[in-house]
Amino acid sequence: MTFEELEHTADVRMRITAPTLPELFAESGFALAETLYGEYQRDAATVSFLIEAEGKDAEEKIVDFLSELLFLTETEYLVPVSFDLAADGNAVCGTVSGVLFDRTKHAGGIGVKGISYSGISFTKTAAGYELIIIFDI
Amino acid sequence: MNDQIRNISDTEWEIPQGFVSGMRVPGTFFLSHRLAEGLEEGALTQLANVATLPGILRCSLGMPDIHWGYGFPIGGVAAFDEDEGVISPGGVGFDINCGVRMITTALTAADIPDMKGLIEDLFATVPTGVGSKSPVRLSQHDLSNMLTDGAANAVELGYGMEGDVRRCEERGAMPGAELEFVSKKSRVRGIPQCGTLGSGNHFLEVQAIDEIADPATAKTFGVAEGQICVMIHCGSRGLGHQVCTDHLKVLEEAVKKYNIDLPDRQLACAPLHSPEGEAYFGAMAASANYAWANRQIITHLVRELLVKKFGIAYEEMPLVYDVAHNVAKWEEHEAADAAAGRSRVCVHRKGATRAFGPGRSEIVQEFRDAGQPVIIPGSMGTSSYLLAGTTTAMKRTFGSTCHGAGRVQSRSSAKRSLTGAAVASDLAKRGIIVRAPNAAAIAEEAPDVYKPSSEVVQVVHDAGISRIVARLRPLGVIKG
Numbered sequence: 035m036t037f038e039e040l041e042h043t044a045d046v047r048m049r050i051t052a053p054t055l056p057e058l059f060a061e062s063g064f065a066l067a068e069t070l071y072g073e074y075q076r077d078a079a080t081v082s083f084l085i086e087a088e089g090k091d092a093e094e095k096i097v098d099f100l101s102e103l104l105f106l107t108e109t110e111y112l113v114p115v116s117f118d119l120a121a122d123g124n125a126v127c128g129t130v131s132g133v134l135f136d137r138t139k140h141a142g143g144i145g146v147k148g149i150s151y152s153g154i155s156f157t158k159t160a161a162g163y164e165l166i167i168i169f170d171i
Numbered sequence: 172m173n174d175q176i177r178n179i180s181d182t183e184w185e186i187p188q189g190f191v192s193g194m195r196v197p198g199t200f201f202l203s204h205r206l207a208e209g210l211e212e213g214a215l216t217q218l219a220n221v222a223t224l225p226g227i228l229r230c231s232l233g234m235p236d237i238h239w240g241y242g243f244p245i246g247g248v249a250a251f252d253e254d255e256g257v258i259s260p261g262g263v264g265f266d267i268n269c270g271v272r273m274i275t276t277a278l279t280a281a282d283i284p285d286m287k288g289l290i291e292d293l294f295a296t297v298p299t300g301v302g303s304k305s306p307v308r309l310s311q312h313d314l315s316n317m318l319t320d321g322a323a324n325a326v327e328l329g330y331g332m333e334g335d336v337r338r339c340e341e342r343g344a345m346p347g348a349e350l351e352f353v354s355k356k357s358r359v360r361g362i363p364q365c366g367t368l369g370s371g372n373h374f375l376e377v378q379a380i381d382e383i384a385d386p387a388t389a390k391t392f393g394v395a396e397g398q399i400c401v402m403i404h405c406g407s408r409g410l411g412h413q414v415c416t417d418h419l420k421v422l423e424e425a426v427k428k429y430n431i432d433l434p435d436r437q438l439a440c441a442p443l444h445s446p447e448g449e450a451y452f453g454a455m456a457a458s459a460n461y462a463w464a465n466r467q468i469i470t471h472l473v474r475e476l477l478v479k480k481f482g483i484a485y486e487e488m489p490l491v492y493d494v495a496h497n498v499a500k501w502e503e504h505e506a507a508d509a510a511a512g513r514s515r516v517c518v519h520r521k522g523a524t525r526a527f528g529p530g531r532s533e534i535v536q537e538f539r540d541a542g543q544p545v546i547i548p549g550s551m552g553t554s555s556y557l558l559a560g561t562t563t564a565m566k567r568t569f570g571s572t573c574h575g576a577g578r579v580q581s582r583s584s585a586k587r588s589l590t591g592a593a594v595a596s597d598l599a600k601r602g603i604i605v606r607a608p609n610a611a612a613i614a615e616e617a618p619d620v621y622k623p624s625s626e627v628v629q630v631v632h633d634a635g636i637s638r639i640v641a642r643l644r645p646l647g648v649i650k651g
Binding site (some may be wrong): 039040041042043044045046071072090093094098101105107108110111135140141142143144145147148149150151152153154168170171 | 211238239240241242245261264265266300301302356359360363364368369371373386410412413415416419420423435436437439578579581582583584608609611612613651
């Protein structure tokens with residue numbers, strides 16, 4: 035796991051690191067999913083969806099990507115188990131695969147209302163990328 | 172407390188201009204000395220950031236439940252001039268018209284020997300938590316009507332009584348809803364979630380009124396000692412969240428278009444009468460109306476269950492009031508120079524409650540002389556309060572007060588230091604039954620992670636921005 039929860043009084047603040055941009059997006063997706071569902075077994079995928087996001091800068095791109103993923107979790111009852119993504123210029127696109135929400139397996143988390151720009155930080159590091167982001171609860 | 176902050180009185184503090192660059196007005200917040208010890212620097216900065224926004228009037232205000240939010244702090248209030256001011260989703264929140272309502276019942280605690288059974292039944296009846304689906308089947312047409320007519324539409328569909336609507340702030344429907352600015356995505360999220368509680372700090376609580384502080388006003392509001400009440404706290408669900416997400420994107424661009432200099436990206440905004448600002452207002456008003464309908468439907472589900480379980484009449488469970496916590500509204504307020512009379516301003520309340528004082532025409536006739544009912548929920552193990560709005564609030568806070576206790580401990584820290592089972596067990600020993608989809612949800616929302624509701628409410632009472640009418644003791648809670 036390459037994400038960890040940081041202190042925040044009301045919401046969920048995450049630090050996510052990854053060696054490449056597509057992996058950073060994927061790990062951010064898992065950070066969001068584990069906030070929603072608690073830790074869960076990543077079973078073999080039964081459904082998949084196209085996911086696309088864009089933004090003028092990295093922060094907008096990641097907020098848009100996670101907002102799209104949040105939309106899929108709420109409307110398709112998607113619990114992601116894998117991402118196949120490509121990040122290019124102002125866009126990120128690819129496939130998210132997963133299983134359908136099952137209350138007996140995925141009821142360990144908390145609802146996320148939105149992806150916040152407050153305190154967002156996207157940094158290129160020697161090892162790759164680091165993102166700090168807040169999920170509004 | 173930061174040494175730049177000036178203490179004005181036992182309940183009031185000031186952030187001087189210059190605390191952050193570009194402040195147009197000072198910041199004012201209401202806290203006791205004891206509560207001030209725990210105030211986060213981040214919340215102070217956010218309160219000061221709000222004071223940099225164009226057209227802000229008098230001061231950026233913080234209520235005693237103030238804590239670190241995004242854009243505005245939670246507990247933040249600001250009013251903006253109609254011509255010079257802006258509207259910002261950061262001053263409303265993702266959960267547009269998150270709010271609270273309470274109904275009274277003809278029951279007393281003695282009528283409910285099995286509180287655990289009642290809480291289990293309520294948990295089974297009211298869809299709660301991540302992944303829950305509503306029993307209500309809405310068509311696109313129904314949803315459109317709901318976005319325009321709010322609580323009245325829910326009543327029309329059979330979820331409530333006619334008298335409910337007039338007991339809601341704005342009579343359960345804000346004017347100005349513009350459906351064309353509510354995206355298809357928002358509608359897709361909204362249809363299956365109408366009539367669901369959600370999660371996080373949302374709850375449904377069975378309470379008993381255990382102290383009356385103002386008998387005359389309590390009588391006016393229809394509450395009496397010993398009465399069982401039900402309090403419901405939730406908002407506009409995914410529909411409102413999506414509206415916020417969609418319009419933040421638009422307003423990010425508007426900031427550049429209108430050359431607005433912002434200290435925080437989450438304060439993205441646009442002039443009130445710009446196309447972008449009016450589009451957000453129209454979508455926000457529609458979301459607020461959806462939230463009133465949502466709480467109305469949940470109220471109906473609760474009433475039906477209580478009728479079935481206890482044989483009381485549906486009509487014996489009137490709504491006391493329903494207030495919004497996260498909203499921006501056009502209101503008439505006195506100018507700083509009283510001689511200038513009233514002017515139309517846009518008041519943002521982000522985790523704050525309207526608390527209009529006696530005589531205001533917006534208050535339903537039967538409560539107008541007493542002041543608007545204000546409902547302040549506690550935290551699972553602590554009391555909730557019914558208060559009344561005051562003339563002082565009209566003068567000092569644009570008719571606003573606090574909205575709850577306010578968190579002091581992070582969710583991650585709560586989960587590290589507490590277990591849900593231990594919190595539930597401790598509450599059970601105090602006669603409070605808690606039910607949630609998972610143990611972590613109980614730990615994250617434990618009473619200890621919030622400021623004591625009694626202290627927060629005492630500050631608004633002592634500051635004169637609302638006055639205590641009655642106290643409610645929790646007996647059973649459903650957390651989302």
